[in-house]
Amino acid sequence: MTDTIAYLDHNATAPVRPEAVAAVAEVLSLIGNPSSVHRAGRAARSRLERARDQVAALVGASPSDVVFTSGGSEANMLAMVGTGRTRILVSAVEHASVLEVVPEAARIPVDSNGIIDLAALEALLASDTRPALVAVMLANNETGVIQPVRDVVAVANRYDALVHCDAVQAAGKIPVDLASLGVHLMSVSAHKLGGPAGAGALIIRPGVTVAAVQRGGGQERGRRGGTENLPGIVGFGAAAEAALAGLPAAGALALQRDRLERRLEAEVPGCRPIAASAPRLPNTTCISLPGVASEVQVMALDLAGVCVSAGAACSSGKTGRSHVLKAMAVHPVIADAAIRVSLGWTTTEGDINRFVTAWCALAARIGPRRQARVASAA
Amino acid sequence: MPGDGDMDSMNRVLADLDPTLAADMALPGRPQDHRVVVAMSGGVDSAATAALLVAAGYDVVGITLQLYDHGAATESAKAGGKTCCAGQDIYDARRVAETLGIPHYVLDYEHRFRTQVMEPFADAYRAGETPVPCVLCNQTVKFRDLLETARDLGADALATGHYVRRRQGEHGPMVLRGTDEGRDQSYFLFATTRDQLELLRFPLGGLAKDATRRIAARFGLAVSAKADSQDICFVPTGGYARVVERLRPGALEPGEIVDLDGRVLGRHDGIAHFTIGQRRGLGIAAGHPLYVVRLDPVRRQVVVGPEHALKTPRLRLRGVNWLANDPLPPAGVRLDIKVRSTRPATPATVFGRSDGGAEVVFDTPQPGIAPGQAGVLYQGERLMGGGWISRDDAD
Numbered sequence: 001m002t003d004t005i006a007y008l009d010h011n012a013t014a015p016v017r018p019e020a021v022a023a024v025a026e027v028l029s030l031i032g033n034p035s036s037v038h039r040a041g042r043a044a045r046s047r048l049e050r051a052r053d054q055v056a057a058l059v060g061a062s063p064s065d066v067v068f069t070s071g072g073s074e075a076n077m078l079a080m081v082g083t084g085r086t087r088i089l090v091s092a093v094e095h096a097s098v099l100e101v102v103p104e105a106a107r108i109p110v111d112s113n114g115i116i117d118l119a120a121l122e123a124l125l126a127s128d129t130r131p132a133l134v135a136v137m138l139a140n141n142e143t144g145v146i147q148p149v150r151d152v153v154a155v156a157n158r159y160d161a162l163v164h165c166d167a168v169q170a171a172g173k174i175p176v177d178l179a180s181l182g183v184h185l186m187s188v189s190a191h192k193l194g195g196p197a198g199a200g201a202l203i204i205r206p207g208v209t210v211a212a213v214q215r216g217g218g219q220e221r222g223r224r225g226g227t228e229n230l231p232g233i234v235g236f237g238a239a240a241e242a243a244l245a246g247l248p249a250a251g252a253l254a255l256q257r258d259r260l261e262r263r264l265e266a267e268v269p270g271c272r273p274i275a276a277s278a279p280r281l282p283n284t285t286c287i288s289l290p291g292v293a294s295e296v297q298v299m300a301l302d303l304a305g306v307c308v309s310a311g312a313a314c315s316s317g318k319t320g321r322s323h324v325l326k327a328m329a330v331h332p333v334i335a336d337a338a339i340r341v342s343l344g345w346t347t348t349e350g351d352i353n354r355f356v357t358a359w360c361a362l363a364a365r366i367g368p369r370r371q372a373r374v375a376s377a378a
Numbered sequence: 379m380p381g382d383g384d385m386d387s388m389n390r391v392l393a394d395l396d397p398t399l400a401a402d403m404a405l406p407g408r409p410q411d412h413r414v415v416v417a418m419s420g421g422v423d424s425a426a427t428a429a430l431l432v433a434a435g436y437d438v439v440g441i442t443l444q445l446y447d448h449g450a451a452t453e454s455a456k457a458g459g460k461t462c463c464a465g466q467d468i469y470d471a472r473r474v475a476e477t478l479g480i481p482h483y484v485l486d487y488e489h490r491f492r493t494q495v496m497e498p499f500a501d502a503y504r505a506g507e508t509p510v511p512c513v514l515c516n517q518t519v520k521f522r523d524l525l526e527t528a529r530d531l532g533a534d535a536l537a538t539g540h541y542v543r544r545r546q547g548e549h550g551p552m553v554l555r556g557t558d559e560g561r562d563q564s565y566f567l568f569a570t571t572r573d574q575l576e577l578l579r580f581p582l583g584g585l586a587k588d589a590t591r592r593i594a595a596r597f598g599l600a601v602s603a604k605a606d607s608q609d610i611c612f613v614p615t616g617g618y619a620r621v622v623e624r625l626r627p628g629a630l631e632p633g634e635i636v637d638l639d640g641r642v643l644g645r646h647d648g649i650a651h652f653t654i655g656q657r658r659g660l661g662i663a664a665g666h667p668l669y670v671v672r673l674d675p676v677r678r679q680v681v682v683g684p685e686h687a688l689k690t691p692r693l694r695l696r697g698v699n700w701l702a703n704d705p706l707p708p709a710g711v712r713l714d715i716k717v718r719s720t721r722p723a724t725p726a727t728v729f730g731r732s733d734g735g736a737e738v739v740f741d742t743p744q745p746g747i748a749p750g751q752a753g754v755l756y757q758g759e760r761l762m763g764g765g766w767i768s769r770d771d772a773d
Contacts, residue, residue: 292530293527295483295485295486296527296530296531299439299441299481299483299527299531300530300531300532302481302483303413303439303481303531303532362530365530365532366529366530369526369529
């Protein structure tokens with residue numbers, strides 16, 4: 001194995017920003033429970049509230065809208081369960097932490113670019129009079145495709161439906177504004193934007209009632225019980241502030257990403273970026289090398305010191321076929337050969353060059369065997 | 379890896395335990411310039427294989443295959459019971475790789491293992507055969523698909539923990555039985571092609587019985603005391619019939635137990651419960667011992683008879699893999715044949731057939747020949763190939 005790595009898997013987890021490292025380190029040695037009355041408690045409380053301001057600022061929310069959780073998955077769970085609505089519609093490309101909370105939820109189909117079918121959403125909403133909850137993510141973790149969430153809200157409002165927006169991948173990569181999106185609920189996560197894992201938040205618009213899933217203790221205005229993970233939350237706040245300041249740089253990653261895609265297309269015949277014509281996060285490309293299984297590409301790249309992802313990795317390290325690409329009706333030969341490359345605040349041109357070199361070397365090594373496999377699978 | 383500065387002592391361990399490794403690997407130049415993929419099952423044998431290769435300096439990559447859902451393979455299908463996470467074996471393999479300091483990956487082969495190994499296994503039982511799924515597994519998922527992945531990763535070799543020896547012969551690689559007769563696994567490798575053997579390596583084949591565990595212990599591997607795997611990996615001990623029933627619902631249809639003259643002696647609850655030569659579990663009282671001599675899938679009959687009725691002078695092999703340079707001669711060649719993994723090889727004359735099969739004539743008639751088992755051919759210690767024992771009686 002190589003000593004240094006080219007880390008191009010920011011959508012899995014982003015390297016922790018120095019601002020977050022410093023904030024976490026400082027707060028770790030701070031005494032005090034934010035719920036305590038005494039001065040130590042007050043000091044802790046003040047750090048907590050400062051972090052709340054920082055997270056609220058990242059998504060254009062009021063601090064009182066922010067409910068800290070243990071991460072994006074818990075925030076999604078709280079949103080899906082906490083409103084008490086039992087009629088639930090989810091886009092077919094949502095993250096597992098949304099889909100698996102309500103497996104029986106109606107699926108809103110997407111087009112070949114992974115963009116939600118608004119007419120189908122409207123038809124689903126019109127088919128029943130019970131109040132609904134609609135979950136549509138802001139940007140997809142595998143493809144980076146950005147959903148027309150404002151349009152989703154416009155449709156949903158006509159049927160008095162609530163909209164939950166999983167903004168875990170979008171926050172810190174593109175500007176996110178709660179008010180202009182108009183959603184009722186929104187989840188964000190610290191470790192996707194350079195904070196520590198183990199902290200996240202559900203943003204709840206005023207007037208929307210969410211009952212706690214984790215009860216007892218009354219923290220977070222009764223919406224999430226349990227002593228706050230102060231170091232994680234403070235790290236989240238620091239990372240959110242840094243990510244907000246870094247949005248122009250994050251946007252500029254699109255240039256690097258687009259150049260990367262053009263180089264790969266030029267050097268490896270038959271490879272193709274998925275949903276490249278759709279609005280996407282600036283840092284993400286999902287690219288397919290038909291004839292080479294995604295997991296084999298990830299392994300070969302790892303052996304060359306380059307970290308990328310295939311589909312959604314589970315904790316055992318094995319990968320399954322992507323439900324996102326399946327919902328987009330991507331041909332299995334392409335879907336099973338797709339990897340996700342995601343850039344971020346640490347990415348250098350050297351990292352990208354290293355990826356391109358390793359990926360092209362893999363394609364060259366397999367050479368004509370690749371075409372033979374595609375032909376036999378088609 | 380064991381602690382810093384331990385390389386010398388590791389090399390001594392290596393020289394002590396496996397002096398012929400470098401020669402057996404047959405990879406010219408420096409070990410560190412050769413990437414070797416090790417198929418790590420999570421057991422002690424493949425762990426020791428990886429350890430030996432790491433100590434010898436190869437660029438070792440561990441791969442574990444996820445072959446079946448550990449819960450679903452043994453339990454009746456429960457709705458929503460599908461777990462994504464692997465069993466203990468994958469966990470163990472990963473821990474070994476961590477200890478050795480090598481990269482380790484899990485490949486999800488569940489689908490192909492099901493269609494290429496488990497379903498044919500069930501179909502064979504339904505057809506009155508006694509399958510050897512380990513051969514099918516080696517033939518398909520391991521030495522075809524995993525081998526191809528090893529090539530994709532730029533590996534010069536794929537090593538496994540099988541107890542067989544590989545030697546460079548005049549006309550390419552040869553396979554010899556494992557030095558330890560009791561652990562020899564050449565029977566399960568009969569279908570390995572010469573092309574596959576070019577890339578395959580079996581570093582354990584020359585080691586004594588207890589050497590593997592000693593190696594694992596010396597490298598501090600957590601699996602050094604782990605029990606050997608038993609029988610068929612996806613079948614819980616003694617429960618293959620349930621696996622057959624789950625894969626092929628309705629496969630266990632009851633029928634009659636008849637004697638050689640067709641007289642009905644009793645009933646059975648599915649021919650898949652029986653194998654040729656079986657004596658126990660028939661539930662029939664007779665004056666003399668009765669054995670299963672034939673399984674008739676069409677009439678769903680288990681045919682029983684006395685011990686001498688089990689003996690057969692010849693058999694037919696289909697799908698023969700032949701590892702020698704010259705083709706299997708139609709005029710016959712003297713070889714030894716093993717008709718079950720647990721039985722010693724016995725001398726026979728083997729005639730090549732134009733349909734890719736072979737006719738085997740034993741020197742002395744052999745008992746308990748079960749269709750679906752492998753007939754594996756040897757010349758002394760050397761594995762020459764083999765085929766599947768066919769249902770069709772020799773003509």
